Amino acid sequence: QKEVEQNSGPLSVPEGAIASLNCTYSDRGSQSFFWYRQYSGKSPELIMFIYSNGDKEDGRFTAQLNKASQYVSLLIRDSQPSDSATYLCAVSRNNNDMRFGAGTRLTVKP
């Protein structure tokens, strides 16, 4: 079992729709959860981080965490073509040993 699992996609949504990206993790001791966006040929860019159960909103992005189910998700509202990228879920016990998922490729079609 992989430590961090994501659907590889591609996930395709129309412009303006909500994109839902999911991630599960195996280490119950994980305490910090991150979403990074990586454009092709570029380095990962931090979008959101969440430490507590529940929802955390930042603009069009909402991160959701359910530690009991070992599940974290990212919702992107009003998706734009510029949101087309690979989204990486990362999990760590203490921010110092992040384990990344393989990423979900998102395509937003105009």
Add this chain to the structure above:
Amino acid sequence: EAGVTQSPTHLIKTRGQQATLRCSPISGHTSVYWYQQALGLGLQFLLWYDEGEERNRGNFPPRFSGRQFPNYSSELNVNALELEDSALYLCASSLSRNQPQHFGDGTRLSIL
């Protein structure tokens, strides 16, 4: 504020050679992390340095090593290069050991 800077952008080596990659963290950041991202694969954690000390390393052989300097910049050294070492090497830094990591643009290492 300048981000994490890495050099060189590209590096071409042959099997058996040694490579040195460099990273300057964001000003004020004391923790530096190194990751390997092979083509089509996810990020694999290599090394973490904090306050000049190696704090943790991933599942990589000892020929992957590095150090952190007093100004918190860091080097990653890869000895006895193998073809499978061809990858994008990413450096990240964080304000302290419990803060989110921010990535540089990476060094693409190609082994011929």
